[in-house]
Structure formats: structure tokens, C-alpha cells
Amino acid sequence: MPDHPQTQKEQPRRRQARGERRIAQLLEAAARVFCTTGYTAASTNAIAREAGVSPGTLYQFFPNKEAIAIELGDRLVHEMRDTYGEALAPVDPATPLEEAIGAAIDRFMAFNTEHPVFFALMHGPDIPGRMAETHDQLHTTLIGRIEDLLGSLMPGAAPADVTRTAHICLGVYKAGLELVLAHEGAERAAYVQEIKNVLVRYLHPLVGDRLGRG
Amino acid sequence: MPDHPQTQKEQPRRRQARGERRIAQLLEAAARVFCTTGYTAASTNAIAREAGVSPGTLYQFFPNKEAIAIELGDRLVHEMRDTYGEALAPVDPATPLEEAIGAAIDRFMAFNTEHPVFFALMHGPDIPGRMAETHDQLHTTLIGRIEDLLGSLMPGAAPADVTRTAHICLGVYKAGLELVLAHEGAERAAYVQEIKNVLVRYLHPLVGDRLGRG
Amino acid sequence: MPDHPQTQKEQPRRRQARGERRIAQLLEAAARVFCTTGYTAASTNAIAREAGVSPGTLYQFFPNKEAIAIELGDRLVHEMRDTYGEALAPVDPATPLEEAIGAAIDRFMAFNTEHPVFFALMHGPDIPGRMAETHDQLHTTLIGRIEDLLGSLMPGAAPADVTRTAHICLGVYKAGLELVLAHEGAERAAYVQEIKNVLVRYLHPLVGDRLGRG
Amino acid sequence: MPDHPQTQKEQPRRRQARGERRIAQLLEAAARVFCTTGYTAASTNAIAREAGVSPGTLYQFFPNKEAIAIELGDRLVHEMRDTYGEALAPVDPATPLEEAIGAAIDRFMAFNTEHPVFFALMHGPDIPGRMAETHDQLHTTLIGRIEDLLGSLMPGAAPADVTRTAHICLGVYKAGLELVLAHEGAERAAYVQEIKNVLVRYLHPLVGDRLGRG
DNA sequence: GATGAATGAGGATTCATTCAT
DNA sequence: TATGAATGAATCCTCATTCAT
Numbered sequence: 001m002p003d004h005p006q007t008q009k010e011q012p013r014r015r016q017a018r019g020e021r022r023i024a025q026l027l028e029a030a031a032r033v034f035c036t037t038g039y040t041a042a043s044t045n046a047i048a049r050e051a052g053v054s055p056g057t058l059y060q061f062f063p064n065k066e067a068i069a070i071e072l073g074d075r076l077v078h079e080m081r082d083t084y085g086e087a088l089a090p091v092d093p094a095t096p097l098e099e100a101i102g103a104a105i106d107r108f109m110a111f112n113t114e115h116p117v118f119f120a121l122m123h124g125p126d127i128p129g130r131m132a133e134t135h136d137q138l139h140t141t142l143i144g145r146i147e148d149l150l151g152s153l154m155p156g157a158a159p160a161d162v163t164r165t166a167h168i169c170l171g172v173y174k175a176g177l178e179l180v181l182a183h184e185g186a187e188r189a190a191y192v193q194e195i196k197n198v199l200v201r202y203l204h205p206l207v208g209d210r211l212g213r214g
Numbered sequence: 215m216p217d218h219p220q221t222q223k224e225q226p227r228r229r230q231a232r233g234e235r236r237i238a239q240l241l242e243a244a245a246r247v248f249c250t251t252g253y254t255a256a257s258t259n260a261i262a263r264e265a266g267v268s269p270g271t272l273y274q275f276f277p278n279k280e281a282i283a284i285e286l287g288d289r290l291v292h293e294m295r296d297t298y299g300e301a302l303a304p305v306d307p308a309t310p311l312e313e314a315i316g317a318a319i320d321r322f323m324a325f326n327t328e329h330p331v332f333f334a335l336m337h338g339p340d341i342p343g344r345m346a347e348t349h350d351q352l353h354t355t356l357i358g359r360i361e362d363l364l365g366s367l368m369p370g371a372a373p374a375d376v377t378r379t380a381h382i383c384l385g386v387y388k389a390g391l392e393l394v395l396a397h398e399g400a401e402r403a404a405y406v407q408e409i410k411n412v413l414v415r416y417l418h419p420l421v422g423d424r425l426g427r428g
Numbered sequence: 429m430p431d432h433p434q435t436q437k438e439q440p441r442r443r444q445a446r447g448e449r450r451i452a453q454l455l456e457a458a459a460r461v462f463c464t465t466g467y468t469a470a471s472t473n474a475i476a477r478e479a480g481v482s483p484g485t486l487y488q489f490f491p492n493k494e495a496i497a498i499e500l501g502d503r504l505v506h507e508m509r510d511t512y513g514e515a516l517a518p519v520d521p522a523t524p525l526e527e528a529i530g531a532a533i534d535r536f537m538a539f540n541t542e543h544p545v546f547f548a549l550m551h552g553p554d555i556p557g558r559m560a561e562t563h564d565q566l567h568t569t570l571i572g573r574i575e576d577l578l579g580s581l582m583p584g585a586a587p588a589d590v591t592r593t594a595h596i597c598l599g600v601y602k603a604g605l606e607l608v609l610a611h612e613g614a615e616r617a618a619y620v621q622e623i624k625n626v627l628v629r630y631l632h633p634l635v636g637d638r639l640g641r642g
Numbered sequence: 643m644p645d646h647p648q649t650q651k652e653q654p655r656r657r658q659a660r661g662e663r664r665i666a667q668l669l670e671a672a673a674r675v676f677c678t679t680g681y682t683a684a685s686t687n688a689i690a691r692e693a694g695v696s697p698g699t700l701y702q703f704f705p706n707k708e709a710i711a712i713e714l715g716d717r718l719v720h721e722m723r724d725t726y727g728e729a730l731a732p733v734d735p736a737t738p739l740e741e742a743i744g745a746a747i748d749r750f751m752a753f754n755t756e757h758p759v760f761f762a763l764m765h766g767p768d769i770p771g772r773m774a775e776t777h778d779q780l781h782t783t784l785i786g787r788i789e790d791l792l793g794s795l796m797p798g799a800a801p802a803d804v805t806r807t808a809h810i811c812l813g814v815y816k817a818g819l820e821l822v823l824a825h826e827g828a829e830r831a832a833y834v835q836e837i838k839n840v841l842v843r844y845l846h847p848l849v850g851d852r853l854g855r856g
Numbered sequence: 857g858a859t860g861a862a863t864g865a866g867g868a869t870t871c872a873t874t875c876a877t
Numbered sequence: 878t879a880t881g882a883a884t885g886a887a888t889c890c891t892c893a894t895t896c897a898t
Binding site: 035036037038039040041119120123124125126127128129164165167168171172174175176177178179181187190191194195197198201202204205 | 250251252253254337339340341343378379381382385386389390391392393395396401405408409411412415416418419
């Protein structure tokens with residue numbers, strides 16, 4: 001289990017409490033700024049200002065903007081894990097697909113609504129294939145978790161197929177999330193439902209007979 | 215009759231042939247730069263450089279970066295229309311859904327593969343709901359065309375539902391496009407197929423009985 | 429009597445009628461732009477646009493921005509002369525000073541109110557002593573005319589004193605004009621009156637006994 | 643107690659000594675550039691260059707050119723106050739008007755000769771009525787001080803009249819300053835004397851009997 | 857650790873002027 | 878003549894990052 005800041009080697013093993021507080025403070029500020037302006041347009045100076053510290057202080061803890069986003073993503077993933085358990089969703093084979101996916105989406109959506117930064121961090125690359133490290137890391141993690149989930153749903157499938165399906169699912173989810181966040185109230189709920197529909201119907205034929213509803 | 219308008223109103227400028235050529239040249243350069251660096255990171259200076267002209271020349275034809283993107287999107291949409299006709303896809307009620315969607319996706323994908331800028335221009339907003347005008351315009355156009363298509367497929371549906379469905383479809387398509395463009399060869403083909411699967415299965419229950427398979 | 433465009437030598441002696449019209453058109457446009465944005469901020473492109481011609485056309489008639497202003501000033505001075513006669517004001521020795529100055533100011537003010545460009549062109553230099561050619565020319569002309577007027581009022585005075593007094597008078601007038609143009613209605617009238625007061629009281633002791641009121 | 647304000651509110655930045663020095667340095671450079679090229683033509687890059695720092699440094703301390711001018715004007719006003727006391731001139735009712743004004747002008751002139759930037763900052767607007775904030779601020783301050791002075795000289799006058807008179811006086815002074823700075827030696831002195839004459843004679847009838855000469 | 861100063865290349869945009877057509 | 882295209886240096890300003898204190 002590699003420790004969070006992958007980018008800079010040889011960081012003093014245990015950070016001081018004050019340092020941890022600073023880091024948290026900076027990450028919260030970064031989250032706010034990312035949400036407000038988007039990742040690309042966010043400036044490190046703005047983050048420092050938002051955190052109430054000087055730019056120099058920021059760079060004492062993070063080597064660059066990317067690292068902030070990575071750490072932020074990391075922590076979000078951890079929090080998600082802490083909240084929802086190791087697997088994205090428990091996959092009791094008896095659970096109907098609809099229910100399983102519905103629950104998973106609900107959890108994800110709840111999490112994303114509570115942590116709107118997530119969207120900014122997941123936001124796809126400007127150029128297909130070339131992802132910023134930030135997104136890459138978060139992306140890889142998410143794909144892994146979805147693969148885990150799908151693996152248990154598609155027991156016989158080839159790994160490549162599972163991976164591809166995972167990518168599709170994540171893509172659909174991200175696209176849906178954008179739509180959900182862009183709406184409110186009943187319309188938002190309707191979009192959530194549509195995402196579920198898309199995924200359920202897409203996965204239906206892929207997951208063997210277990211999804212038998214009745 | 216050379217009118218001499220005293221006010222600063224923008225009159226339909228008479229352009230010279232050279233100007234038209236320059237515009238085409240600039241748009242091509244912009245397309246290349248947008249593809250290389252993404253829309254946000256693209257700089258007007260870089261576009262001018264790529265086009266082999268001075269920054270001033272660029273601004274003789276476009277008031278800013280946004281305008282370039284809008285014009286580029288406009289031209290692409292027109293070209294798409296010229297190539298594939300007014301409706302996104304001909305909707306002969308006899309055509310099975312699978313075939314109709316398959317054809318539509320194939321066309322779209324062909325177009326997008328041939329014009330990779332499209333991806334850069336369609337790329338969603340960094341902040342949900344807040345779209346740059348560029349994307350907004352292109353987005354609106356695309357949504358409209360999908361609504362047209364869906365309208366004929368879902369005759370009884372409420373307009374709001376059609377709109378929502380259109381957004382979902384476009385979202386899925388964009389997500390899929392990103393994946394398609396990120397891969398090559400067989401894997402790319404596999405992704406294309408998956409997109410089709412997603413959409414067909416999603417729309418299946420929505421389009422009445424006409425989608426009768428056999 | 430050197431013809432107007434001093435800057436470029438060897439212009440075809442007689443300009444075509446079309447050319448004259450163009451020049452008038454350009455000068456009117458320039459006047460409008462100078463009034464709107466001030467001389468410094470006015471761009472030749474803006475003037476051309478306002479005149480409804482291309483930049484190239486503008487440069488066919490004027491070698492640069494300065495020349496436009498100079499010609500404009502020249503024409504204004506000529507018009508002023510045409511309207512009010514060679515001397516700034518007729519100096520009937522019998523006329524009381526108050527009346528003479530009052531009349532002169534009224535004329536000037538009327539002219540300046542009718543031709544607001546005048547202010548823009550008269551506007552002092554940004555750096556004391558270093559005047560743009562434009563203003564220099566206009567300034568010199570005006571000073572000359574005021575000297576003429578003062579000469580008849582201060583018969584025994586040394587030329588240097590007359591010149592100095594002329595500068596003071598013009599300075600006061602310009603300052604006053606700014607205030608007058610910045611106000612309207614009764615307040616404007618009050619400012620006009622104050623300018624008269626300033627000048628009358630200033631000149632009173634200088635102009636011998638003739639100004640005896642009665 | 644280093645407060646860490648999360649919002650982007652501008653808190654009173656704690657400046658370091660170095661920063662204060664830089665600010666002084668920049669203001670001096672700005673003064674030099676304003677004197678050389680005038681306010682409008684002065685560029686922030688030129689100021690930074692003159693100060694021997696990079697453009698970025700300038701913007702660390704001032705958000706734009708205007709702010710530099712405002713701060714510069716502010717400091718000058720303060721220095722003036724420190725040097726000459728709160729009232730523009732002490733108005734002992736026993737002092738003859740001539741003396742009072744003579745002293746005031748001498749002080750002002752001395753100050754302006756020593757700080758030639760003042761002229762650049764006071765320089766009127768290119769378009770009557772529309773003043774840059776810089777000048778507006780400085781102007782308002784000066785008008786206020788002149789009003790104070792005049793108020794004691796014209797006890798019975800209506801406020802509007804005092805204000806108008808103050809504007810006239812300032813206008814005359816500015817016009818005179820331009821002339822004074824444009825000349826040297828005896829001629830300069832002569833111009834100073836003329837300004838005094840203008841103002842004394844203008845104010846004479848306005849200030850009751852106190853101005854009794856003998 | 858923390859601060860704020862410093863950097864300087866690079867961003868979008870403008871403009872007086874020239875030139876080919 | 879007239880046009881509009883072309884120029885390119887100059888404008889203001891930003892930002893990730895480093896450094897002295």
C-alpha cells in the first residue's frame with residue numbers, strides 16, 4: 001500500500017500534527033477552488049490564498065498543482081472506501097442486478113453530491129488518451145474497483161472484456177454525473193434514474209442468469 | 215453602391231478571396247492545435263503560429279479564441295449535415311432499432327475520426343452546468359438533432375423526456391468517443407460495438423414495438 | 429501661406445472632388461472619434477471604420493494620426509476665422525473691457541460647444557513643454573490671435589509680456605472650457621460667467637485707462 | 643495569531659520591509675516614467691523596467707496602473723499635508739489676500755517643482771467630465787482643501803459658489819503650472835507672478851473687506 | 857515551517873502602418 | 878483610388894514556481 005504522495009520521494013515518515021492540519025487545510029481550499037473554477041483554471045496562488053497561507057507554504061507540502069489533485073483524489077477514494085467498504089458494492093449473488101446497480105449508483109451519487117470536487121477531478125482529459133497524472137491515478141483506481149464489482153457479476157468473462165466494460169460503465173457514469181449535477185430537484189432525480197436504466201440494461205445481457213428478476 | 219455606415223455597427227464585411235483562404239487556413243490550424251493541446255490550453259498565438267501568420271492577422275478575422283471554436287464547430291456541423299442529410303439518421307419505421315443506431319453511430323464515429331477536433335469542441339465544461347459558448351452552441355445543435363431523431367422513435371413521449379433522453383444519448387456517445395479515440399484497431403472496434411450496445415439496450419424499451427427484432 | 433497638409437510634400441496641387449469629399453468624411457469621423465475617446469485613445473482604424481472606409485484609404489489622404497488632427501485643427505481655425513473675422517474680437521477702443529471679453533468668450537464658447545472636438549485638440553500636453561505637433565500648431569495659431577487682440581488692448585506693453593499674458597489667457601480659457609463642458613444648464617452658465625470674471629479682473633489693470641467703465 | 647481567512651477577502655496584508663522598499667522603489671520609478679511619458683503613455687512594463695524588477699513583481703503590489711497612480715497621488719497629498727499643515731494655507735483674517743495667495747501659490751509651486759509627477763497626475767481628463775479614478779481622487783482631495791481655504795475667505799458664500807470658485811482656482815492653477823513648468827528662470831518666475839495676479843484679482847471681490855490692503 | 861517577494865515567459869489583444877490586389 | 882489583409886511590436890496582466898528571510 002504505497003503512501004499518498006507518490007511524487008516526491010523521501011518525505012519524513014511521520015508528519016507533524018501541524019503539518020497534517022496544514023495539508024488538510026490546503027486540500028479543502030483546493031477542493032473549493034477546483035469546484036469553483038475547474039481544475040485547469042485553478043491557480044496554486046488562488047488555492048494558497050483560499051487556504052489563508054502563502055504560496056511558499058503550499059509548496060512546502062506539495063511539489064506542484066498536480067500533486068494536490070492527486071492527494072485530494074487519493075483521500076476521496078479512501079474516504080469512499082471507508083464509507084462503503086472495499087468493494088464498490090457488496091455483490092450478493094442473490095441481489096437482482098437492478099437493485100445492485102441502483103444501490104451502487106445511489107451511493108456514488110450521494111458521495112459525489114457531497115464531494116463535488118470529485119467531478120472536477122474525474123473530468124476527462126482534454127485530449128483522448130493523454131490523461132493528466134491526477135486523473136489517471138483516480139481513474140485507474142475507480143476502474144479497478146468497478147472491475148472488481150464486474151468480475152463477480154461476469155464470472156466467465158475475459159479480463160479484457162471486463163476492463164472494457166468497466167471503462168464503459170465509468171464513462172457512462174461520468175457523463176451522467178455531469179448531467180445530474182447540472183440539474184436540480186425532480187429533473188436531477190430523473191437523470192439519476194436514467195443512468196441506472198442505461199447501466200442496468202447495458203449489463204443485463206452480460207451478467208448471466210443470476211439477474212433473473214423474478 | 216459602397217455604403218458608408220457612420221456607426222460602428224458590424225456590417226456584413228465584404229471579404230476578399232484571400233481572406234477566405236486565410237480563414238480556412240486559420241481554422242485548420244486551430245483544429246490542429248485544439249487536437250494537440252485541447253481547447254483550453256490552446257493559445258491564439260499558437261494558432262496563428264501554426265497557421266504561419268501573425269497574431270494580428272488572426273484577430274482580423276476572429277475577435278477571440280471562442281469565436282474560432284464557434285466557427286469551427288459551425289462548419290463541422292454544416293459539413294456533417296451536408297454529408298449525412300438533415301436528420302441525424304433516416305428513420306424508416308421499418309428499420310430495426312439496432313440497425314438504425316448502428317448506422318448512426320457508425321456515421322458519427324466516422325465523422326469524428328475524420329475530424330478529431332470535434333472531440334475537443336464537444337468536450338464538456340469544467341464545471342457542471344457552466345458551458346463555454348462554443349460548446350454550448352455545438353451542444354445545442356447536436357441535442358436538437360438527436361431530439362429530432364428520437365422524436366420519430368418515441369412518438370408518444372413528452373418533450374421533456376425526449377430532451378432528457380437526448381442528453382443521455384449524447385453523454386453516452388461523448389464518453390464512448392473518448393474511449394474509442396483512446397484505442398486503436400480491434401480494441402477500438404470493440405468499443406464502438408459497446409457504445410452501440412449501450413444505446414440500443416437503453417433505447418429499446420423506450421421506442422414502442424417498432425423495434426421488433428425479426 | 430502654406431497649404432494644409434504640411435507633413436507630406438508634393439501632393440498633387442488640386443485634389444479631386446471625390447478626394448475632398450473623402451477628406452471631409454474622414455475628418456468628420458475623426459472629430460466624432462476624438463470626442464468619444466479623446467485624441468490619444470483614438471485609433472486610426474476606429475476613425476476609418478467610423479468613416480466607413482478602409483484603413484488604407486485613410487492613409488491615402490493622411491500620413492498618420494497626427495496629420496488628421498492637424499488638418500482638423502486647421503479647418504476649425506479657418507472656420508472660426510470665417511465666422512468671427514480675422515481678429516478674435518473687434519477691438520473698438522470705446523468698448524468697455526468687460527463687454528469685449530464677454531463677447532469674445534461667448535463667441536469662443538459657442539464655437540467650442542458647437543465643435544466639441546476643439547477641446548480634444550486643444551487639450552494640453554501630457555508633459556509640460558513637450559507638445560504634440562497637433563496641439564502645437566493649433567496652440568500657436570490661437571496664441572497669435574490672442575496676442576493680436578491683446579496688442580490692441582495693451583498698446584505700450586513689451587511683446588514678451590503680451591505673449592505671456594496671451595498664454596495665461598488661453599490657459600485660463602482652456603481650464604474654464606473643461607469645467608464648462610463638464611456641466612450643464614445653469615451651472616454651465618455660471619462657469620462661463622466665472623471665466624469672464626477671471627479674465628476681466630486679470631486684464632483690468634493691464635489695459636490702461638480705456639477700460640474705464642463709465 | 644495568524645488568522646487564516648478562508649474567503650478571498652482582502653485582509654490587511656502584513657508586508658515585509660523588503661516589500662515596503664519595493665513599493666517605494668516602484669512608486670519612484672512610476673513617478674519618473676509618468677514625468678517622462680505622461681500618465682496615459684506610461685506602461686506598467688516600462689515602470690517595472692525602470693524600477694529594475696520584473697512585471698510580475700509590480701503586480702504583486704499593485705493590481706494595475708491606476709492603482710500605482712492613486713497610491714502615488716495619495717502619498718504626495720500626505721507629504722504635502724505633512725509639509726504644509728492641514729489647511730492649504732493658514733488663513734489669519736488679518737493677512738492681506740495678496741499675501742495669503744502669494745504664500746499658497748509659492749508653497750504649491752515649490753511642491754510641484756520638487757515633485758513634477760504631480761502635474762502628470764493632476765492632468766485633466768481627455769474627455770470633459772470623464773475622469774480616470776486616479777485623477778478623480780487627487781482632484782477631489784485638492785478641491786476639498788481649496789474649499790476649506792476659500793470657506794474661511796468667503797464666510798457668507800453659498801456652498802455651491804464656494805465649490806465653483808474652488809474649481810476655477812484649481813483650473814487656473816493647473817493651467818498656470820503647465821506654463822510655469824514649461825519655462826525656466828526669469829520667465830518661470832514671471833509666470834508664477836501672473837498666476838498670483840490672476841487669482842488675487844479674481845478672488846478680490848469675493849472675499850469681503852478683509853483683504854484691505856493697507 | 858512559514859512568509860511574502862520575485863521571477864519571466866507566456867497569455868489575449870490592439871494598433872499604427874504598409875502592401876498586394 | 879480603394880480595399881481589406883498583413884504585420885509585429887507593444888499593451889496589460891497571470892501563474893507555476895523558487896528563494897531569501
